[in-house]
Amino acid sequence: MRSAKPGDAEGSITAGSDFLHLDIATAPPGRRADWLADQLRRAIADGRLPVGGRLPATRVLAADLGVSRGVVVEAYQRMVEEGHVAGRGRAGTVVVAAPAATPVRSGPTAAPPPAALFPRAPGSGIFDAVRTAPARIDLTPGVPDLAAFPRGDWLRAERAVLRRLAASDFGYGDPRGAPALRRAVAAWLARSRGIAVDPAEVIVTTGVSQALGLLAQALRPAGVDTVAVEDPGSLGVRQQLNNWRVATPPIAVDDAGLRVDELAASGVPAVLLTPAHQFPTGVVLDGERRRRVAAWARAGGLVIEDDYDAEHRYDRPPVPALRAMLPDHVCYAGSVSKLLAPALRIGWLLVPARHRDAVVEARRNADLGNAVLPQLVLAELMTSGALERQLRLLRRRHVRRRDAMVAAIARHVPGATVHGAAAGLHLTVTFDGAVTDTEVAARALERGVKAQPLSWHCQRPHPPGLVLGYAANTVSDIEEGVEAIAAALAG
Known part of the structure; x- marks a missing residue:
């Protein structure tokens, strides 16, 4: 079988890279840049790509994977925007920061099961408990884009x-x-x-x-x-x-x-x-x-x-x-x-x-x-x-992420109503159905996605819903997170 060349049609790629043992065949069709950015993110988080480590040149990695250079450029650009890597001229693209790791506990101090983290009447330590619970994607409200810290x-x-x-x-x-x-x-x-x-x-x-x-x-x-x-x-x-x-x-x-x-x-x-x-x-x-x-x-x-x-x-x-x-x-x-x-x-x-x-x-x-x-x-x-420049940068980034979340909700949870999209770092969605929002939040966490039940913030009866932060998440994570919430709503 011949090796694929950059620009070959999807489905015919058989190339791979010694770098991180990347296998392009595992990339979802049409989402290769998302896949590559996620692989890089994981490698930085688990230490395979340490701070100071250098990424391959975009042309080299594109040739190894058998994809267009644009796929690699887009993935690298996302990592730059997230603050994980930076261009260093002749030194290439270098890892400058690792994603914040969520502590994983074991033994007697292991994290409680998701259902226990989302009681209908939360106590005083509930935010600490949820904050330390492991999750692949964290849609907790009130969190800015920490990777964008200047x-x-x-x-x-x-x-x-x-x-x-x-x-x-x-x-x-x-x-x-x-x-x-x-x-x-x-x-x-x-x-x-x-x-x-x-x-x-x-x-x-x-x-x-x-x-x-x-x-x-x-x-x-x-x-x-x-x-x-x-x-x-x-x-x-x-x-x-x-x-x-x-x-x-x-x-x-x-x-x-x-x-x-x-x-x-x-x-x-x-x-x-x-x-x-x-x-x-x-x-x-x-x-x-x-x-x-x-x-x-x-x-x-x-x-x-x-x-x-x-x-x-x-x-x-x-x-x-x-x-x-x-x-x-x-x-x-x-x-x-x-x-x-x-x-x-x-x-x-x-x-x-x-x-x-x-x-x-x-x-x-x-x-x-x-x-x-x-x-x-x-x-x-x-x-x-400098603070005003930072605010202008954040507004542009937040708008893209806000729009991505609104679009993802429309695709995956079409029956939900979105509130508060004109400003802020979060959206609130309300939905119909017999399921409680604490149950939905627990099911979402079982799928690796952290969200906050609206009922926690209500003293009197109110339609169920979720409060979803978008500012600290990439567009691909937002899409994946909303998909998981849709699955949680479906049971």
Whole structure:
């Protein structure tokens, strides 16, 4: 039998490569680039291709496999976009980062079976348990594209910061945060969220989660021990507030956002909102509801604004923050967890003057403040324009992945309804049928795909659904993940 040549019709290929023992005959017809990228990804993850290892030239590998060079170029390009490899000129294409590995446990500490990971009433440790569960494809919401972290920009900013630091700068910092970052955050919020704030009013936190804890500690002595939350609304937010002995009664969310009439009738002193991109439904608090929330707040209510996913918008104009119109009635929390990486643990909090001293005192008692060096590096990224460049890059990438997920759902789960596609890092899908969404999530995990049940984020009855993150996944993984969910729905 003759050896195939590049460009031969599919089905006639018999070539292979000594590199990783690649066998092109195992590639699905029409998806050779997907197959090759997946083989490279697996080889990097299991150490066969170590960091610093070099990939064959595209022409050489294409000739070995008997495919067109375009197949190999496309596969390599995907690996570049994911941050696993990089071109090094004459040195060729080199592995620069391994995919994040999910720990695999054995023996007495082995991961629980999928059904046990998706109870209808999840406990306080549920997110940790699901996060460490092995999965081939992770569609967990709230995770940015970690492979796109701007390592080069971060290193350049770090070098710039270290060059100009004085010895005294390595001492204890201000518990409110490094002045340079507070100035940078104030400027960032003015440009991107329409919020005019003095840098002295900015309090740096380890993220929105800590911001909620600080607010709970400051508000309870002031008589605020109940904060209404959106329903559906974030389970994690409820758990954080409940941990600080703050009650979280539900207020319904519809296509226009929070039901302000229900809020007013509830008699609660405070409410937590995600008005720019509601989690998990993705709706935007519309103009009329915003005016009614403002009237409620001016009559004595307090708004806690979690500016969730505000930067990640695609098919709609920007929505101003509530804090911009109600500075004396809104506690505003944001972070870089969804923009850069949760591992940075850097966020910010703005509070009305009457609560600021109590929040700063709680911040001081917590840990004397964040690590200063990462704050200064982030400030450099913000002021140099690197963070805005990163956001533009992410938007383009997210749109492709969002579109891929919407298309995959239309193909494989045509009966499902998609919510919240205009912005954010996730989609919510609802579906009909007798099966519960926790059962679907467990079946999907049995097939190697991790997704989050919508019911976890609902305090009252709601149609079953799943909350699916797309930002951290390749187009091919999104397609495969949605196929597995369709199979899980079918039983």
